[in-house]
Amino acid sequence: MLRLTQKINELERENQSLASSSHENASCRLPPAPPTVGSPANAHEQYIEGNAMMGFNEQAEEHTPQQYSQSDATSFMNLIRSLIDQDKAIPHSHISQISATPPSRSARGRNSTSRRPLPDYVLPSRPQADHLILVYRRLAATLYPFVDLERVELLYPRLWTGEDLGDDGLTFLCLLNVMFSIACNLDSSIAPTERVEKANIFYIRAQDLLQFDIVQQRSLLTVQCFLLLGQYLQSTNSPQQCWIYVGFAIRIAQSLRLDVPSTSAKEPFVQRELLRRLWHGCVLLDQALSMTFGRSTMIAPQASNAVPLPVAHPETTICQCRTRCLSDSSTPDFHFFIETLQLYRLMNETLIILYSSDNVGGDSNNVNVVHFGSLGAKAVGSLLELDHKLSCWYQDLPIHLRHGPDSIEAAVHERHRNVLYIRYTHVKILLFRPILARYCSDGAPRNASLMSNLDTLASKIALQFSVACIRAAFKMIDCFDVALSGKDIGEVDELLPAWWYSIFYVYTAAAVLVAARLSPPVLAEVTEPAVSEAWDTAMRILSRYQAHTNLARRCVTALSLILNQVMQQGQRPEPRLIPDAVELLPRSTDVPEPERSTPTLDEPTHNLSAIHTQDWASFGMEYMDRTGSMNFDSDLDNLLRHMNTSGMQVDIFGDMSWLTDMPSQLY
Numbered sequence: 329m330l331r332l333t334q335k336i337n338e339l340e341r342e343n344q345s346l347a348s349s350s351h352e353n354a355s356c357r358l359p360p361a362p363p364t365v366g367s368p369a370n371a372h373e374q375y376i377e378g379n380a381m382m383g384f385n386e387q388a389e390e391h392t393p394q395q396y397s398q399s400d401a402t403s404f405m406n407l408i409r410s411l412i413d414q415d416k417a418i419p420h421s422h423i424s425q426i427s428a429t430p431p432s433r434s435a436r437g438r439n440s441t442s443r444r445p446l447p448d449y450v451l452p453s454r455p456q457a458d459h460l461i462l463v464y465r466r467l468a469a470t471l472y473p474f475v476d477l478e479r480v481e482l483l484y485p486r487l488w489t490g491e492d493l494g495d496d497g498l499t500f501l502c503l504l505n506v507m508f509s510i511a512c513n514l515d516s517s518i519a520p521t522e523r524v525e526k527a528n529i530f531y532i533r534a535q536d537l538l539q540f541d542i543v544q545q546r547s548l549l550t551v552q553c554f555l556l557l558g559q560y561l562q563s564t565n566s567p568q569q570c571w572i573y574v575g576f577a578i579r580i581a582q583s584l585r586l587d588v589p590s591t592s593a594k595e596p597f598v599q600r601e602l603l604r605r606l607w608h609g610c611v612l613l614d615q616a617l618s619m620t621f622g623r624s625t626m627i628a629p630q631a632s633n634a635v636p637l638p639v640a641h642p643e644t645t646i647c648q649c650r651t652r653c654l655s656d657s658s659t660p661d662f663h664f665f666i667e668t669l670q671l672y673r674l675m676n677e678t679l680i681i682l683y684s685s686d687n688v689g690g691d692s693n694n695v696n697v698v699h700f701g702s703l704g705a706k707a708v709g710s711l712l713e714l715d716h717k718l719s720c721w722y723q724d725l726p727i728h729l730r731h732g733p734d735s736i737e738a739a740v741h742e743r744h745r746n747v748l749y750i751r752y753t754h755v756k757i758l759l760f761r762p763i764l765a766r767y768c769s770d771g772a773p774r775n776a777s778l779m780s781n782l783d784t785l786a787s788k789i790a791l792q793f794s795v796a797c798i799r800a801a802f803k804m805i806d807c808f809d810v811a812l813s814g815k816d817i818g819e820v821d822e823l824l825p826a827w828w829y830s831i832f833y834v835y836t837a838a839a840v841l842v843a844a845r846l847s848p849p850v851l852a853e854v855t856e857p858a859v860s861e862a863w864d865t866a867m868r869i870l871s872r873y874q875a876h877t878n879l880a881r882r883c884v885t886a887l888s889l890i891l892n893q894v895m896q897q898g899q900r901p902e903p904r905l906i907p908d909a910v911e912l913l914p915r916s917t918d919v920p921e922p923e924r925s926t927p928t929l930d931e932p933t934h935n936l937s938a939i940h941t942q943d944w945a946s947f948g949m950e951y952m953d954r955t956g957s958m959n960f961d962s963d964l965d966n967l968l969r970h971m972n973t974s975g976m977q978v979d980i981f982g983d984m985s986w987l988t989d990m991p992s993q994l995y
Contacts (some may be wrong), residue, residue: 460511474609496549505534506556516835520875535625563828604638615672665743699790752803760797768846801837827876
């Protein structure tokens with residue numbers, strides 16, 4: 329029986345053989361760096377696929393602060409990881425080492441801050457570099473406008489003429505290479521299968537230039553450099569480095585007193601706005617990583633709100649965007665950045681109130697505590713207040729950022745609308761997800777003997793909060809589906825969040841759909857057909873992102889395995905684990921079809937595919953041969969069978985952390 333990982337490795341080898349091994353480089357000022365710095369082969373060896381948006385790796389041998397306590401669900405996710413990744417060529421201990429260890433040159437950084445000649449460095453050809461700069465400006469800078477592009481435009485031409493780059497020359501080279509990395513990840517002219525490897529080439533060059541002297545210089549460019557490093561590392565399997573680099577940016581910014589309102593207030597207008605955007609860029613990434621990693625923010629809420637927000641229109645003091653639609657997309661407009669900051673404030677408030685460790689436990693005999701945690705009935709008021717704030721934020725958006733059928737069609741505004749709407753629905757999911765988890769857990773009614781509890785007002789409120797969570801997931805998935813409709817996956821960079829964010833969002837929404845099947849009252853409210861349709865759509869979306877990263881494939885596998893456990897323990901009507909048009913893995917021709925048995929759902933070792941042959945066929949699945957046997961690739965089926973026959977039972981109902989924890993174990 330072939331393991332799933334053998335198939336994954338086969339696909340990876342095929343992709344590697346198709347990838348271009350040459351990368352056009354131009355040497356400037358000094359001879360090119362040694363081949364180990366920029367060669368694609370070496371870059372691929374050092375790259376480990378993953379997505380820091382999905383959380384920290386949990387290594388048994390690594391003593392790092394844990395974002396969540398150990399649980400049966402954590403063990404379950406670890407088992408999934410071991411099943412799909414046990415034959416991986418690079419051991420996990422090596423992953424931890426790469427994630428946690430600073431670059432070798434950085435480790436040898438000197439205490440001296442004296443200026444020294446620049447080391448050897450490599451640049452792409454001028455046309456390619458110009459193109460990547462344009463991509464960065466169009467697709468990254470419009471969402472995260474904290475890079476001083478005027479300074480970049482001043483120093484960039486000097487690279488090609490050999491002029492002096494000044495005291496920040498090393499930092500600028502590092503910053504520029506990270507800009508190239510981010511641009512490669514977003515460039516639609518690069519095939520999705522090649523983007524990660526090309527981006528990693530530039531990141532390795534940036535790492536080679538990175539020295540702790542940069543930290544000691546404490547310049548604005550240093551803050552920008554570390555922010556971009558953290559932003560890029562969200563797309564990689566380096567969550568520790570991502571967390572650390574953003575932490576560097578925050579501490580350097582604080583040492584420059586960017587968190588003090590008077591620092592920017594006394595500067596001229598242009599410099600003042602740059603300082604404010606830079607500080608709020610630190611706040612934004614701090615809150616984003618706090619949400620994805622499940623850790624407290626480094627910046628206290630008072631400090632994050634102390635510095636005034638940047639102005640929306642640097643070229644004018646008048647803003648009429650809430651009464652008149654902004655039709656000119658060529659003029660500078662920071663509304664998206666400002667609205668994101670305000671939305672993330674609400675998200676952070678949600679995390680502090682509802683996801684605090686203090687909001688656990690409580691009196692299990694108190695129906696309010698059962699549904700709303702230790703806050704009890706107070707949580708209801710907090711939820712209603714936060715939901716009202718979110719609604720007010722959404723209704724008060726500038727017209728060109730409001731999502732809907734009548735929205736203006738300027739390309740940059742269309743992407744801003746989609747990204748804001750997806751982030752908005754994600755915060756709504758975060759707001760109501762703890763209630764959904766509790767409603768579907770052992771403390772909530774899900775069988776006939778406990779149905780009388782549904783008559784309590786607390787249960788009815790919890791039901792509606794749970795339904796609101798699932799409907800937010802519906803809206804998010806629908807937004808992705810509409811944007812992707814009729815388009816190639818490589819064409820959606822100008823319509824949707826970056827692919828690593830998109831995978832994270834869709835996985836979160838799909839996990840909510842699994843939870844919807846745990847409670848008959850919830851499923852009755854949102855209807856089973858609606859959940860099945862949204863599930864199919866989510867799986868198709870994730871399957872399309874497989875062109876970018878193998879993590880999308882692993883997410884499909886993990887969600888299917890979780891759903892399998894849910895169906896076993898809940899004995900719900902079986903949905904389609906893999907919808908039409910989703911090819912989890914290529915068909916296997918060298919694995920004989922195993923014997924099919926026909927146990928019942930009550931038996932813990934049932935063969936899923938054998939039991940539900942008619943269910944799959946009734947949904948129009950085209951995986952049946954003339955004898956009625958399953959004829960699709962058997963790897964997922966084998967994984968399901970392995971779990972069913974291993975005797976492992978995960979208390980899906982009693983421990984809902986599989987819903988609220990990110991699948992960091994999938995690395």
